[in-house]
Amino acid sequence: MxxxxxxxxxxxxxxxxxxxxxxxxxxxxxxxxxxxxxxxxxxxxxxxxxxxxxxxxxxxxxxxxxxxxxxxxxxxxxxxxxxxxxxxxxxxxxxxxxxxxxxxxxxxxxxxxxxxxxxxxxxxDVNEPPQFLGNLAKGQDLYIVEGANPGFIYQVEAFDPEDTSRNIPLSYFLVSTTKSFRMSADGTLLSTTEFDFEAGHNSYHLIVEVRDSQGLRASTSLQVNIVNINDEIPRFTSPTRVYVIPEELGPGTIVANVTAEDPDDQGFTSFLLYSITTVNSYFMINQLTGTIQVARRLDRDAGKLRQNPTISLEVLVKDRPFGGQENRMQITFKVADINDNPATCTTFAFSILVPERTAKGTSLLDLNTVCFDGDSEAPHNQFNFTTPSGVGSSSRLLQDPAGSGKIVLVGDLDYENPSNLAASNKYTVAIQVQDVAPPYYKNNIYIYVLTNPENEFPLLFDGLPYVFNVSEISPAGTRVGQVRASDKDFPQSSIVYSISTGGASLQYPNIFWINPKRGELQLVTRVDYETTPIYILRIQATNSEHTSSVTVTVNILDENDEKPICIPNSYFLAVPVDLKVGTNIQNFKLTCTDRDSSPRSFRYSIGPGNVNSHFTFSPNAGSNVTRLLLATPFDYTGGLDKNWDYNLLIYITDDNLLSSRKKAEALVETGTVTLSISVIPHPTTIVTMAPRPRITYQILKKNIYSPSAWYVPFVITLGSILLLGLLVSLIILLAKAIHTHYPCKTWKHKKPLMKKGGMCVWCLSPLFAAVVIYLFVYLFMLVLLYYMKGLQLGRESACNPVLPK
CATH class of the missing domain: 2.60.40.60 (Cadherins)
Structure with missing residues (x-):
């Protein structure tokens, strides 16, 4: 300093x-x-x-x-x-x-x-409060994934500037009031619940306070953010589940708009994909918008929609193209019917054949059974009928009740009624079938009622009674008479005549034939008065429905058509030359019969051969029995007679003298008898005469084979086959014997029965036996054949004397 x-x-x-x-x-x-x-x-x-x-x-x-x-x-x-x-x-x-x-x-x-x-x-130096490390002093943003299990979130760290050794513990407190978090004394931040981003709490602001041993404190803020994950299924937001749509919507028509949202994307534009999982051909859905459109025509009146107009679809929505969350919703479309089909009928022209005697009030036609409306639901499939109209129909045909389509007969259709005939018994009815709902489609129906004439009157024969006369000598095809039946029905149907009973004999099943159209009775064969003098016939007349019968009497008129028949028919007599005149020669007599003449009508006469009129019959007329008498003596000595043998042809004539008919109209039949008379000369008289003729007898034999003897050729053929088979089998046995047997065995003396090189007798014994059996069977078959042939031969012989001329 x-x-x-x-x-x-x-x-x-x-x-x-x-x-x-x-x-x-x-x-x-x-x-x-x-x-x-x-x-x-x-x-x-x-x-x-x-x-x-x-x-x-x-x-x-x-x-x-x-x-x-x-x-x-x-x-x-x-x-x-x-x-x-x-x-x-x-x-x-x-x-x-x-x-x-x-x-x-x-x-x-x-x-x-x-x-x-x-x-x-x-x-x-001052006593400083604790301080948070790093950026924590200015506040810290924390992130928790929603759905994470409750537990550790973050470790809060602070220090006391006065404590350089870091040995004095600090106390941590969570100032914010929340049930979702808690903090341990050592500064560990824990969650107490599972967070749901979509529940609305997507972030929490926490104040954390730290205190030292002197009571000095410091605080910082923690911003806990809930991280949204894709754990929510999309939710449909469109409330409609059932849609009623009309039929006949064209393809592409929008019928529904399905919408959904993704709770995971609250506040953001959701990216959802829509699809229809139900297999159907009527609807399609836009994958991005959820708009449902018609894919093909919706016809409520045909196919499956007619049976069930409800179409159920399952719509699937996904929040990812592949995987992710999805949801499904069932929606239903009810296809409503519209009046798009007119009432129609299986045919629009009906021809009804009505019997003329049909009672009034009879139902002729119910149009409801043949008419229909293709629409599925009422009132679109309902229709009615207009009042019938047409020439001649108003007084005869009506709907009962009106508009019902039930055509009822209310008038007279009698075919014999002249007023109905004037209308030609054909009536035309015009009716319209129309919908009861807009747009009131209409169709015309035409009904043609034709009167069917009935055979209501019986057949009546004219000119009763029927008695016909026919001569027994009338040839086949002769017209006997005619029957005639009439019918009051109009129009008159054809009448067929037939003989139902009568007119049969033992020889002919049908004596008469009737023309089926004209009723003329004719002869099929000649009739015989003597066999059946009267025929009672039952003749019936038949039309389409009725049959009437009438009795016809046919009287057979007797005619002289039978020849007299005498016994004997031929005879040989020997007359002594000195027989007294008037003597019955050998007591010979003729007995004659005639089926259609009286015995008193016979006349007897001798034809050529009665030389010098030596013979006569007595009586010569008026009786059926007559005798042969010598009428004149023989005179050979005087040279008057030269013939010793006479061949007489006797004529027996039926004059019908007792017939009530006129003589000129009477028929005459003549029978014949042949007599051979030989004059026997006196033994003391030397007679020079020609050689006496001999009587030659011709014997005619005729063999007749009966077709019923079929077994004769059958037995012959079968026997021949058996014989041939027997012969073949014997030959085979003989061949086997020759080839299989050793040379002839010797007897006890050791000597052969034949010479060396020859065949022994015992070797030939099968051949001899076969030949003997074959000959025996053959002879037996010949005898049997001859016997059967004799049984099947018919012998017919006739012995006729043939005299020289």
Whole structure:
């Protein structure tokens, strides 16, 4: 210090002037440690000459210090008054820093006069409160991740400047009142709860106080910040979950706007991604905005939407493209029906065939069963019908009830009614089917009612009773008569005639045939009065629905169409040459019958061969039995007779003498009998006569094979096959015997039965046996065949005498 003072005096002497110098300097002053900035250390003044100008700006100033420090500076109080104050740039610590500072204060005016003085500053010790280390003294920002478990957060550290050994403990306190934090006595800051950034407490301001043993204290602030992490799922903010939209919206139409927010991004623009997880083809969603649009046409009246108009979608929102938090929301679209389909019918033209006798009040057509509206919901799918209109329909056809579409018959459709015929029995009804809701679509329906005539009247035969006469000699195809039936129905349907019963015989199942269209009865074959004189026929007439029957009597008129038949038909007689005239020759008589003539109608006559009229019949008419008499004697001696053998052809004629018909109209049938008469000469008479003719008998034999004897060729064929098989098997056995047997064995006398080189008898025995069996079977088959053939042969022989001419 003495050196420093000496230096200042030397400078003053060197200046050679006392016009400018520092007052109150040199001096010694005190300042407490850790004094705050701008703490006054020492005040001094500058003494100036009256003729001198003020001190140059910037002076006085501290140009040097020992030790060097920037803890002090000079503040100007006025033009001549100055003050040394602390700057706060360096901490004045008594315990750790210099305790004395020598400050050199330099002064200079504008003419170059200078002065230099020394100010000694002594740092005085004070009892300082504890101090926080580092930046903690100014406050500290702390960060805690939300969701972290309660526990250690930060270790607060402070020191007591008075305690250089650091052995005296300090006490720490948490001044702030909070339940979320606590502090231990050693300065450990702990959390007592789990923090949630989204709950609203995202930062906490804490005051921490430290105290020393003297009760001095210091405090600092801690700003605890809760660090937000992505731990919250996005939340949907759009309140609507069910949307009702009309059908037929075009693709691209916006139907909903789904919005969401991310609690982790409060106050910031959330970056969320939207998608639809439900598989559907009706809607699509904008990934960034959440806008839902129609992807394809919505037709409420077709497909699945007609069965269920509700479409449920699950919307997924994510806060990261990959991973992160997500949330889902179910939204439902109800597709509402609109009246976009007109009422339609399976057909718009109906043809109804109504029987003419249909009762009034009968329902003819219910249009509700064939008409429909494609819309799904009422009233869009509801419709009604207008009042029927049309020519001739108003008095016959109505809707009951009105507008119901139920067409009911209220008039008469009788086909035989002339007034209905005038209308051609065809009625046209026009009806409109229309929606009950706007825009009231309409369609025209045309109903054509046709009257179906019914066969309501029975068939009636005209000209009853039916009795027809036909001659038994009428040929096949002869018209017997005609039946006729009438029908009062209009229009009249065709009538078919047929014979239901009657008109059959043992030989012919159908004697008569009737024309099915005209009713004409005709003969199929000739009839026979003698077999069936009367036929009772049942003839029926049939149209589409009715059948009527009538009895027809056919009387067969008797005709003389049968020849007399006599027994015997041919005979041989021997007449003695001397037979007396009038004698019945060998008591021969003819017995004749005629199915259609009286026995008294027969006449007998002898045709050619009755030479000299030797023979006659008695009676020759009026009886069915007559005898052969000798009418004239034979005269061979006189040469009158030369024939000894007579061949007589007898004619039997039925004159129908008792018939009630006129003689001219009567028919005559003639039968014949052949008589061969041989005159036997007297034994004593020598007669010269031609050789006596011989009677030659022709025997006709005819073989007839019965088709029913099918078994004859079958047995023959089967027997042939069996014989052939037997023969083949025997040959095979013989071949085996020849090749397998050794040469003939000798008898006990060791002599062979045949010579060497020949075949033994025993070796040939199978062959002999086979031949014998084959011949036996063959003969048996021949006998059997002959026997069966004899059974199947029919023998038909006729023995006719053939006399020479």
């Amino acid at each position: 003495q050196g420093a003072v000496l230096f200042l005096v030397l400078l003053d002497a060197m200046s050679g002037s006392e016009a400018l110098h520092l007052i109150q300097l040199p001096a010694t002053s005190n300042v407490t440690e850790n004094a705050p900035p701008e703490t006054s250390v020492h005040k001094f003044s500058v003494k100036l000459s009256a003729s001198l100008s003020p001190v140059i700006s910037g002076f006085p100033l501290i140009i040097n210090s020992n030790p060097l420090t920037e803890a002090f500076r000079v503040n100007r109080l006025s033009d001549t008054d100055f003050e040394v104050v602390t700057t706060g740039k360096e901490q004045l610590d008594f315990e750790t820093g210099p305790k004395i500072f020598d400050l050199q204060i330099y002064l200079k005016d504008d003419v170059g006069t200078t002065d230099l003085q020394v100010l000694t500053v002594q740092v005085t």
